[in-house]
Amino acid sequence: MIRIENVSFKHRATPILSDISLDIPKGGVVALIGPNGAGKSTLLSLVARLQPLQAGVISVDGLPVDTTPSRDLAKVLAILRQDTTIASRLRVRELVGFGRFPHGRGRLTQEDDAIVDAAVAQFDLTDLSDRFIETLSGGQRQRALVAMAFAQDTDYLLLDEPLNNLDMYYARALMRSLRSVADANGKTVVIVLHDINQASAHADRIVAMKSGRIIADGTPGEILTPDMLDTVFGFRMRVETIEGKPFALHQL
Amino acid sequence: MISAVSKPSLWTGLIAGLGLAVLFVLSLAVGVSPLPLNKVLSDPEAMQLLAVSRLPRTFAAVLCGAGLAIAGLIMQTLSRNRFVEPATAGTAQSAELGILLVTLLFPAAALWVKTLVAGGAALVGTSVFLATAHRLPPQQPFLVPLFGIVYGGVIGAVATFAAWQADLLQFLSVWTNGEFSGVLRGRYELLWIAALMVAVAWIVADRLTIMALGREASIGLGIDYARMMQIGLVIVSVITALAVVIVGMIPFVGLAVPNIVSRLMGDNVRGTLGWVAAGGAGLVLACDIAGRLLRYPYEIPVGTVMGVVGGAVFLWLLFRRGGHG
Ligand SMILES: Nc1ncnc2c1ncn2[C@@H]1O[C@H](COP(=O)(O)OP(=O)(O)OP(=O)(O)O)[C@@H](O)[C@H]1O
Ligand SMILES: [Mg+2]
Numbered sequence: 383m384i385r386i387e388n389v390s391f392k393h394r395a396t397p398i399l400s401d402i403s404l405d406i407p408k409g410g411v412v413a414l415i416g417p418n419g420a421g422k423s424t425l426l427s428l429v430a431r432l433q434p435l436q437a438g439v440i441s442v443d444g445l446p447v448d449t450t451p452s453r454d455l456a457k458v459l460a461i462l463r464q465d466t467t468i469a470s471r472l473r474v475r476e477l478v479g480f481g482r483f484p485h486g487r488g489r490l491t492q493e494d495d496a497i498v499d500a501a502v503a504q505f506d507l508t509d510l511s512d513r514f515i516e517t518l519s520g521g522q523r524q525r526a527l528v529a530m531a532f533a534q535d536t537d538y539l540l541l542d543e544p545l546n547n548l549d550m551y552y553a554r555a556l557m558r559s560l561r562s563v564a565d566a567n568g569k570t571v572v573i574v575l576h577d578i579n580q581a582s583a584h585a586d587r588i589v590a591m592k593s594g595r596i597i598a599d600g601t602p603g604e605i606l607t608p609d610m611l612d613t614v615f616g617f618r619m620r621v622e623t624i625e626g627k628p629f630a631l632h633q634l
Numbered sequence: 635m636i637s638a639v640s641k642p643s644l645w646t647g648l649i650a651g652l653g654l655a656v657l658f659v660l661s662l663a664v665g666v667s668p669l670p671l672n673k674v675l676s677d678p679e680a681m682q683l684l685a686v687s688r689l690p691r692t693f694a695a696v697l698c699g700a701g702l703a704i705a706g707l708i709m710q711t712l713s714r715n716r717f718v719e720p721a722t723a724g725t726a727q728s729a730e731l732g733i734l735l736v737t738l739l740f741p742a743a744a745l746w747v748k749t750l751v752a753g754g755a756a757l758v759g760t761s762v763f764l765a766t767a768h769r770l771p772p773q774q775p776f777l778v779p780l781f782g783i784v785y786g787g788v789i790g791a792v793a794t795f796a797a798w799q800a801d802l803l804q805f806l807s808v809w810t811n812g813e814f815s816g817v818l819r820g821r822y823e824l825l826w827i828a829a830l831m832v833a834v835a836w837i838v839a840d841r842l843t844i845m846a847l848g849r850e851a852s853i854g855l856g857i858d859y860a861r862m863m864q865i866g867l868v869i870v871s872v873i874t875a876l877a878v879v880i881v882g883m884i885p886f887v888g889l890a891v892p893n894i895v896s897r898l899m900g901d902n903v904r905g906t907l908g909w910v911a912a913g914g915a916g917l918v919l920a921c922d923i924a925g926r927l928l929r930y931p932y933e934i935p936v937g938t939v940m941g942v943v944g945g946a947v948f949l950w951l952l953f954r955r956g957g958h959g
Contacts, residue, residue, distance in 0.1 A: 430853075430854060432850045432853055432854065451856075452853055452857070453857070454856070456856025457856070460854065461854050463850055463854075467848075469714060469847075470846045470847060470900075471896055471897075471901045472843070472901055472902055473902075476900070476902050480840070480844060480855065481855075483840060483855045483856070484856040487840075488839075488840035488904070534855075
């Protein structure tokens with residue numbers, strides 16, 4: 383379980399997060415939505431100990447993120463950041479292989495190799511595996527980064543807008559992969575999404591943030607209502623139900 | 635770490651090894667007094683020359699070359715910028731200032747003491763450089779090397795001024811321009827510590843590769859970023875200080891070799907470290923041999939030869955990068 387208690391965060395004097403409390407039980411897919419600048423990435427980076435906590439407590443499986451040794455946390459929790467740029471000339475398979483680093487500290491066992499191969503195959507990267515990252519298209523690169531996070535094979539997976547740059551095919555494929563690791567392997571996925579229909583189709587729970595606070599938290603059916611979406615995003619949109627799932631027609 | 639890294643074939647490795655061996659033997663043979671290698675074992679005088687002068691000189695070139703190339707690689711990793719190296723970003727200048735001060739204050743100090751002081755000064759100088767480099771906007775990659783050159787220039791100017799005041803300018807040039815002609819048995823052995831530093835770099839090779847992905851990626855994979863930064867700084871500073879104190883600084887090795895290896899093989903340090911070390915050793919050996927032959931029987935210091943060769947390579951890298959993005 384990820385437990386976030388009374389977390390606040392300031393940048394200089396500007397409040398970014400205000401008194402956030404959130405429990406995310408083990409297993410399942412939780413979508414984090416909200417307008418630009420709501421604080422989604424900041425919250426995720428605090429959970430992943432990428433920035434020091436200023437106020438409040440965060441623990442993952444009972445391990446406080448600010449005091450647990452980073453290498454222990456890396457076996458429990460993986461994060462894909464929103465703005466990862468890879469300046470190194472690494473091949474796709476090498477990069478994905480570094481996802482195994484927390485487990486073997488650099489020594490790849492046969493089991494590691496198998497996990498890396500599976501992650502590479504899962505995101506259709508087999509044909510690209512010897513290519514340098516810098517030679518890939520934006521979406522291919524994003525898939526390589528997601529594969530690296532998958533290869534880390536942690537119980538908790540934090541993904542900040544992983545659908546960036548992905549075409550419809552791969553966006554759907556990724557969401558289905560997340561669904562299946564959550565269902566089959568009991569993994570916990572926290573994913574920042576701007577496409578609320580993806581959230582509705584694949585997530586168990588949607589948490590909406592705005593201006594550094596959590597303003598809504600519930601099932602897709604509870605969150606995808608015209609009123610609620612108006613509160614979160616600031617305009618009304620039609621919501622239609624297809625096969626029992628609500629979809630927002632936000633393009634209209 | 636990763637098995638798929640074995641890109642350069644066995645043949646490439648064999649040829650490179652052979653090339654290095656040829657340079658090594660050439661370096662033993664070339665010099666003012668000829669050393670017929672076929673007679674070494676029977677001729678005690680030749681044996682003496684080999685053991686006292688040629689072998690130490692050749693080892694020194696190999697150790698400095700490999701060490702400085704690795705120091706460059708690590709510095710580029712830590713600053714996440716391909717265009718910095720110890721000779722141009724304040725490390726060497728700080729080491730020079732350090733040894734100058736210890737020479738002024740404690741002229742009788744042992745060589746290892748001076749090296750230690752030079753290493754400490756290099757550590758401080760490089761830390762300041764890196765702390766500043768990390769604050770510069772990453773969108774403008776040339777700011778970092780530019781800042782390094784100015785920063786190194788300022789420290790170098792302080793050293794020059796201090797040396798001038800104390801009438802030690804001649805000493806200073808011994809440290810700023812590398813030369814192997816003075817290397818004799820008993821005077822270079824500390825350089826083997828550079829080999830030790832390369833070994834440490836080998837141990838942390840995977841961590842270095844991850845460090846190059848940035849602070850956040852490193853923390854995400856459970857690496858103690860601050861600690862690794864310190865380890866990298868120590869490696870860079872110790873190697874540079876050793877080079878400065880024992881043979882004098884050799885520019886551009888740390889810049890040219892890692893860049894070329896990166897172009898050819900990528901940045902997986904576990905796979906490239908051996909090539910960077912071998913490339914540095916080969917380049918310095920070749921430049922030293924060239925320096926001995928060009929104006930035979932006079933010698934051109936290796937630092938001077940390298941300045942010309944490395945400068946050309948650096949320009950080539952800059953212009954190539956323009957086309958590459
Ligand atoms: N380094 C920084 N300096 C100043 N303000 C910052 C910094 N990083 C983030 N912020 C501010 O913190 C707020 C929250 O940022 P955050 O990246 O968490 O938003 P987000 O919800 O992820 O938005 P998006 O949907 O655009 O990714 C924003 O108002 C942003 O301007
Ligand atoms: Mg964000």
